[in-house]
Amino acid sequence: MASDGSEFNIIIAGVGGQGILFSSRVITRAALDSGLNFVQSEVHGLAQRYGSIKTEIRIGRDVVSPLIMEGTLDLLVALEPIEALRYASYVTDRTSIVMNTHLVAPIGAYLERKRIPKVKEILEVLEALKPKRLEALNAVEVAERAGDIVVTNSVLLGAVDALGVLPFDEGALRRALEKEAPKKYLELNLRAFDMGREEILKR
């Protein structure tokens, strides 16, 4: 609940298969290594199959509930723009939003001839919620430049790090990524992280 810095609440949202569980593990690893308590909830099984998925991470001494209460969100990381919209009722002026602009339309929406929103519209309605900060970047494009689109999630982690809102020491998130990334893809992930960070810092 508290917005006094005693707890920090994060939602990572995206489409199943985008590496959301991995990103969450990096953040909780950073929390643990910074000596902070955390609770993180995730969804497994069929829901992961290209459907909407999210994890909720809560960091702070007294957090016990695995689920975040609306109005107490500090950071929303969206790996896909439509997925950012679903958590609008959690967003207040304490919320920072980092959003990947690469839109993945639900195939079911085509079949049912539903209108798929434009990224511009999405940014407008999110802006209207008056978040503390809203940063949108094409993380897929950055990841491609880094070497492979599979590290899109690490680009976003870098972008998050650049905001400087996480309750960790300087460099803790990057060190956590070093620990959690598979060795074979370590360099690629770190490059993606740094490029994502740079993308925000240069703004």
Add this chain to the structure above:
Amino acid sequence: MSKAVLSPPGSIVPLLGNEAIARGAIEAGLDVAAAYPGTPSTEIGETLAEAARELGFHFEWATNEKVASEVAIGAAWSGLRAMCFMKHVGVNVAADALFTLTYAGTIGGLVVVSADDPHAHSSQNEQDNRHYAVAMGLPMLEPSTPQEAKDLVYRAFDLSERYALPFLVRSTTRISHTRAPVRLGEIRERRGKGKFKPPEPDRYVQVGAIARKHHRELLEKLSRIERELASEFAEVRGGSGELGIITSGVAYTYVLEAARAMGLDVPILKLTMTNPLPAESIGEFLRGLKRVLIVEELDPYLEERVKAIAKDTAPDVEILGKAQGLLPRVGELNIKLVVGALSKVTGKPSPIDFGALEERAKPALELAVNRPPVMCPACPHRASGYAIRRAAGSAVYLNDIGCYALLFQRPFNLGDVTHAMGSGVGFANGISLATDQKTVALIGDSTFFHAGIPALINAVHHNRKFLLVVLDNRITAMTGHQPHPGVPVSAMGEEVPALDIEKVVRGLGVEHVQIVDPFDFKAAENAVREAMKHDGVSVVIMRRECALLTVRRLRREGVKIVPYRVDPDKCTYCRVCINTYACPAFVDTGKVVEIDPTVCFGCGSCVDVCPYGAIEPMEGSLDWRGEKIGV
């Protein structure tokens, strides 16, 4: 499995609730564990499978939950420490063995874990398995956090041996799939080999008079457990005033935070043992209060029992909860719902104006088109669905439990029914008997072994006429790729005999059996057409490995996944690809269809779907069918 699970005693590591459950069993000196995968219980097995290889105990993915339970029971009767675990509906399958088990008791510590799924995140229902504990006479412990999950499983092994009774640990999705720091304990030595030696000659023989004797013994054991464990598993936490809260499981965490958010310092009774309920502790808690709010997920299990206890011990206390509609019976709880209930009960306003937040969020939520789960790109089930739809046309489609259940969605519409493991084949028996309609049952390979076989035997024996399509993707895919009896490796990575579904089916007496690669649309369609003509029960096995396995293997081998593309000059925007094949990689730009390279796995199966030949490989794209990749 996270490597963290096997960290040394004393370390604090981030564990998923399910990993913590596995660690608790390992610390207790687990010898044998068995299970059938099912969300939200699966990671217990994934963790044990990997640890078993390292530590030397035994873990297996069994054919189904009943067999898994019987494996564990047999080991426990031989004096070993054993565990079986399953999702909530898995207990339905295991129930026949588990009900009588409490009469028989155990020698080695025996722990049963039920992972319930309030909200049915990944399930066909929201059944509340606490009722089973009562019906079976099974003592039940409910953790509130991953740390408690580990500690309770560990404790349950000792208690099981002390009372010679299996113990149930009931988890829920938000325990099983919550990651939090967990402090690890020492790992006890295992027993290794056991010996089957019943403590009395009739101990495991449940008939008539013997069963009645054992029933009486069970009831005595349960009252002893209630008396002796109440102080350990019923804890009052702080607070003062005339209003109290009784809660258990993950709901306890919502209560703590909701009370804190509202600035309420109320006494909270946390029940960790919820069968048998510690009636005396509950009565004592009630006596100091005027009103009590019961906070629990799903059924008013505690609420109704607390009412009964209050009638004898504190008849004037007002019991509040689901009966007054303060909390829902459907879905999960969360902090907000508990804040809402507390606000109504105390008259204190909610610290957050949720209504205003929702109102403000409306424009965003209106834009948020739904994204239900869909079959992955390159999924063989999509190809199977495409072929079945074209070949069988209008028929009654009995679907089953697995990723292919998603074929009920557009554009395939192959799912008039999705019910319970193996039920599709059973229903096909009934519907083909009752009607003259064409009947097609679909079942996955793992589900076929789990519960499909008895219904197929019934069909052969009674001369039923329907088509059974076995969607054989060579793995239990939906839960994250566990082996099943048709796969030549065990959970622990040993080489084991694989049962051939074709031989099984022929052995059961099915005469018309065909095997096809679903990516070969023509062959698959022809197979279905022919099978539908057969006068009797026919089987088509559509065999191609789960695309996620194929992609993982290719990546491991260093093969770059190169997507396909659409030639915009050839695309007429007829949308046949989207309307009949619906791969999530298709992008409708409003003028042409494109393929999203971040989604496409480059299988090439969609090439034949396009009537204009507009879908084509890029440099380096593979052709899974032509190159026999994944078959």
